[in-house]
Amino acid sequence: MNYYEQIKSLLISNEVYKRVKDYSKNKNDIETYYNVGKLLYMAGNKYGDNVIKEYSKKLVIELGRKYSVRYLFDIRKLYLFSKVHPLGAQLSFSHYRLLFSLNNNNEIDYYINQVSKRNLSKRQLEDIIKSNEYERLPEKTKEKLKVKEKVEIKDFVPNPILIKNKNNMEIVTEKALKTLILEDIEAFMKELGDSFCFIGSEYKIKIGDRNNYIDLLLFNYKYNCFVVIELKVTEFKVEYISQVQKYMNYVDKNIKEINHNNTIGIIICKKENKFVIEYCSDPRITIREYELI
Numbered sequence: 604m605n606y607y608e609q610i611k612s613l614l615i616s617n618e619v620y621k622r623v624k625d626y627s628k629n630k631n632d633i634e635t636y637y638n639v640g641k642l643l644y645m646a647g648n649k650y651g652d653n654v655i656k657e658y659s660k661k662l663v664i665e666l667g668r669k670y671s672v673r674y675l676f677d678i679r680k681l682y683l684f685s686k687v688h689p690l691g692a693q694l695s696f697s698h699y700r701l702l703f704s705l706n707n708n709n710e711i712d713y714y715i716n717q718v719s720k721r722n723l724s725k726r727q728l729e730d731i732i733k734s735n736e737y738e739r740l741p742e743k744t745k746e747k748l749k750v751k752e753k754v755e756i757k758d759f760v761p762n763p764i765l766i767k768n769k770n771n772m773e774i775v776t777e778k779a780l781k782t783l784i785l786e787d788i789e790a791f792m793k794e795l796g797d798s799f800c801f802i803g804s805e806y807k808i809k810i811g812d813r814n815n816y817i818d819l820l821l822f823n824y825k826y827n828c829f830v831v832i833e834l835k836v837t838e839f840k841v842e843y844i845s846q847v848q849k850y851m852n853y854v855d856k857n858i859k860e861i862n863h864n865n866t867i868g869i870i871i872c873k874k875e876n877k878f879v880i881e882y883c884s885d886p887r888i889t890i891r892e893y894e895l896i
Contacts, residue, residue, distance in 0.1 A: 606646040607658055613639050614666060630692040633681075633699075637690060640682025643675060655679070677703065694718050697725040701732060709749055710737045721797060734765055756826040757867060759796040763894040764871055766791065774895065777834045781805075781818055783895075784834075795869070798825035808853050817850050828864040829854050835872040839890055843870050847888055 617635040646654050655675050662670035680703050681696065688711060690699075698718055705711050714737065718728055737745075739761035747754050766780070767787055774780050784791045785804055792799035799821050806817040819832035831850045835843060847868040854866045868888040875892050884890070 604645075606642050606649075606654075607661065610639050610642050610658060611662065611665065613642075614662070614670070618666070629695050632696055633690050633692065633694075636678045636681050636696055637685060640678045640680070643679040644682055647679070688712065688715060691715070691719065693722075695725065698723075698728055701725065701728055705732075707737075709745065713737045713740075713748060736761060739763065756796065756823055756828070756830075757869075757889040760869060760889050760891055761794070762875075763892040764794055765896050766794075766893050768895040774836060777818065777836055780834050780836055780893070784819070792821065795821075796823075798823050799830070800824060802829070808850065808857070810849065810853060815850070815853075817854075820854070826864060827862070829859055829866040831866060831868045833868065833870050835870065837872065838874040839870065839872045839876045843872070844885055844888060848885060851887065 613635050617631060620631050643655055643658070646658070656672050659670055659672045659675050662675075677696075677700050681690070681699055684690075684699065684703065687708060688702075694715065702711050702714060705714070714728060714732065717723060717731065717736075721727075723731070740759065741762060744754065744758040746752075747758060766783060767790060768774070768783055769786075772779060772783060774783065781804060788801055792801065800823070802820040802822055803817075804819050806820040808815050808817065817831055818834045821830040821832065822828070823830055831847055831854060833843060833847050833850070847870055851866045851868050859866060865887065868885075870888060870890045871893050872890065873892065875890060
């Protein structure tokens with residue numbers, strides 16, 4: 604079997620297809636590279652890995668510099684990768700190349716699902732991998748994903764929550780932390796998870812004859828509920844729970860519509876206190892630390 608000629612023929616056909624059928628080039632790319640990867644794997648088994656270097660030299664001359672030794676090895680990796688993780692048309696070869704460096708199959712599956720669910724570009728996938736998004740998920744969430752158990756909005760709120768601090772502001776008050784978040788509210792909502800919308804900051808509510816202010820009020824359209832966020836620059840304290848409960852109850856009674864799910868709360872603080880959380884927690888409220896980056 605002439606592996607080289609088959610490989611060259613497939614790659615030429617793929618390049619032609621991409622020029623003519625742009626709308627489905629990604630799917631064809633993946634199918635082509637899968638078949639080429641299989642041939643590279645078979646050729647390597649028969650002649651040794653040096654054959655890939657020889658093929659690369661020829662392909663660079665005949666088809667272009669793109670087909671470097673590293674690129675061909677990555678094409679072969681795609682074939683081997685597919686034995687564990689079924690290939691999908693929504694991920695490009697560039698997406699897959701980012702995943703090759705990961706060793707945890709559960710982590711890989713998580714990022715594959717995120718690309719599909721959130722329509723992430725290669726750059727966006729690279730960003731969430733670099734931020735260790737999967738590693739920052741609670742262990743209970745990872746376990747739920749592993750056994751395909753139903754997940755809730757709070758399951759995907761990472762710990763710690765990363766907040767951009769481009770100008771190295773000194774954060775000593777809740778107001779300063781809030782200002783930092785509002786400077787890039789879109790990035791903050793993406794950090795919390797999927798499908799968040801901004802409603803307001805310092806959101807005014809009146810309880811009795813006193814005005815109260817919710818630090819941040821969001822809405823999650825996927826889970827169809829309001830989200831009350833309270834910011835603290837200290838270690839978590841038990842009284843923070845009752846404060847957020849009060850705000851959540853107000854939103855449920857006065858703001859949410861009958862078709863909305865019950866409001867949830869997120870307390871973002873400088874440091875967790877797991878002993879206090881264990882005995883004073885409310886299942887509707889998620890407590891997370893923040894980290895400035």
